[in-house]
Amino acid sequence: MSQKPLGWLGIARLGLVQTALGSIVVLTTSTLNRVMMVELALPAVLLAALVAWHYAVQLSRPRWGHGSDGGARRTPWIIGGMGVLALGGVLAANATAIMSASPVVGILLAVLAFTMIGAGVGASGTSLLAFLATRVTPTRRPAAAAITWIMMVMGIAVTAGVAGAMLDPFSMQRLAIVSGVVSLGAFLLTLAAVAGVEKAGEIEVAETSAPKTDFMVALRETLADPQARRFTVFVLVSMIAYSAQDLILEPFAGLVFGMTPGQSTQMSGVQNGGVLLGMILVGAAGGMVGARGQGWMRGWTLAGCGGSALALMTLAVAARVGPGWPITPTVFALGFFNGVFAVAAIGSMMALAGEGKGRREGIRMGVWGAAQAVGFGAGGFFGAVAVDIGRRMFVEDASAFGLVFALEASLFVVSAVIAAQIGAPASAPSTKLKTGARHVEA
Incomplete structure (x- = not known):
């Protein structure tokens, strides 16, 4: 019995899982970090270490992907991961509140919370994207990548805007309440989104009885593919560039532009x-190009990298000018080019996932997801440490932040060079859905 391809409704429903995931992550990796650095006056390197740790935990993504590949269903992995993520989000907010009275206890609880967040994101996100890579036809992959990521960003943007308004006037108790409401809502949304999507009648029977490939064998075979290795390097470098401003943008808004926690959270929105x-x-353009679009997606990836580099250089200028600069349009432009880059890269990832030998979608998605996690963790840590060093060297906040933004722009240029070397798959993609594969992504 072959698997039935996902229709647009099924793709949109799975996109709701990304919405839920984004709504929790935006509070834990953005708002909480601003509160720790500005309201609690903790060093940026501590905050970066916590977020870097949650990305380090995501090095388990290939294992999550391989495990999901070998199972009969992916939805239990998605639900379980989201449950762990939601609990981690609640614990992280309460740990931050505890830090104001007992820093050591608060930090220890935060380490546990960010461990849960990393494991939850890895299990749910990898399994979800593997499901999409397996069950979405090649002609719909660019649009599917856009839909799911658009819905994730919608969750981030809406949560940032609404939670930002609810956080003012700010208090630690209000922070804990808002985080709890968001986490519970995200988990319930996930349950509703995946209910009935993976029907028993659509499961590939032969697949569940086939011999399972050892994890290390599958990993070695994936890394032996030159195309997969090159794409892994691209993901690593581009994610460092993409994430270096994540932990410092809201503190930048507070320290250089004098924004309140609510205002900086809304700016993130x-x-x-x-x-x-x-x-x-x-995504709209990709839907028209369809399965012929690997080279086309590479072009959009280059445009996204170049535009992001230009926006970051503009942000470095804004740091020097200060409050008189129109910071909101600048941040919006950075977000726009980041969005162009992200969807084109994810669309390429989904297309390349099915190019490996045998049932490898999950393990390939897991490897790229691990590279993404390392890039995010290294980027966030690098950005925070560079700001700390810069503030000591220059004795002013503006120069420190401007330096990090400029270095981040240079990494986007390097990413564009690597992306230009990634060619189209050796064989043309089939318009027929593969039926012997169950796999994972980040």
């Missing part, structure tokens, strides 16, 4: 609104 628009643009 504006940035993600730009990401949303960029994704919509690429």
Whole structure:
């Protein structure tokens, strides 16, 4: 019995899982970090270490992907991962509140919370994207990548805007309540989204009785593919560039532009609104190009990298000018080009996932997801450490932030060079859905 391809409704429903995931992550990796750094006056390197740790935990993504490949269904992995993520989000907010009275206890609880967040994102996100890579026809992959990521950014943007308004006037108790409401809502949304999507009648029977490939064998075979290795390097470098501003943008808004926690959180919503628009643009165009679009997606990836580099250089100028600079349009432009880059890269990832030998979608998605996690963790840590060093060297906040933004722009240029070397798959993609594969992505 062959698997039935996902229709647009099924793709949109799975996109709701990304919405739920984004709504939790935006509070834990953005708002909580701003509160720790500005309200609690903790060093940026501590905050970066916590977020870097949650990305380090995501090095388990290939294992999650391989495990999901060998199972009969993926939805239990998605639900279980989201449950762990939601609990981690609640614990992280309460740990931050505890830090104000007992820093050591609060930090220890935060380490546990960010471990749960990393494991939850890895299990749910990898299994979800593997499901999409397996069950979406090649002609719909660019649009599917856009839909799912647009819905994730919508979750981030809406949560940032609504939670930002609810956080003012700010208090630690209010922070804990808002985080709990968001986490519970995200988990319930996930349950509703996946209910009935993976029907028993659509499961590939032969697949569940086939001999299972050892994890290390599958991993070695994946890394032996030159195309997969090159794409892994691209993901690593581009994610460092993409994430270096994540932990410092809201503190930058507070320290250089004098914004309140609510205002800086709302600014983050504006940035993600730009990401949303960029994704919509690429996704709509990708739907018209269809399965012929590997080279086309590479072109959009280059445009996204170049535009992001230009926006970051503009942000470096804004750091020097200060409050008189129109910071909101600048941040929106950065988000827009980040969105263009993200959807084009994810679309390429979904197309390349099915090019490996045998049932390898999950393990390939897991490897790229692990590279993405390392890039995010290294980027966030690098950005925070560079700001700390810069603030000591220059004795002013503006120069420190401007330096990091400029270095981040240079990494996007390097990413564009690597992306230009990634060619189309050796064989033309089939318009028929593969039926012997169950796999995972980040």
